Amino acid sequence: MPAGQPPNLHSVYMRGMHPIGAECLACHRRALIPADRLGTCKGDMRAIDSLRLVCSSCGARDWEATVFNAADEAEAWLEGLVVSPMGGRPTF
Numbered sequence: 001m002p003a004g005q006p007p008n009l010h011s012v013y014m015r016g017m018h019p020i021g022a023e024c025l026a027c028h029r030r031a032l033i034p035a036d037r038l039g040t041c042k043g044d045m046r047a048i049d050s051l052r053l054v055c056s057s058c059g060a061r062d063w064e065a066t067v068f069n070a071a072d073e074a075e076a077w078l079e080g081l082v083v084s085p086m087g088g089r090p091t092f
């Protein structure tokens with residue numbers, strides 16, 4: 001995807017409906033959200049960041065979305081491992 005363009009729901013669909021990562025910008029809590037809970041579908045160009053999510057830990061509404069190419073990338077991200085954008089092994 002072009003740099004500077006926020007991921008959208010269509011890109012979640014195209015990558016295989018893996019969970020997306022949501023990180024709270026206030027307390028940095030991380031959670032995975034199943035793609036089917038987002039109501040995403042082909043051609044849905046809404047930015048993921050436009051979804052109204054509230055951190056269940058601190059109540060903040062500012063969060064950052066991360067889109068994954070594979071389910072194990074999502075697991076690694078949740079555990080705080082850094083996933084290489086080149087698709088390599090998680091490093092720490």
Ligand SMILES: [Zn+2]
Pocket residue numbers: 024025026027028029055056057058059060
């Ligand atoms: Zn929070």
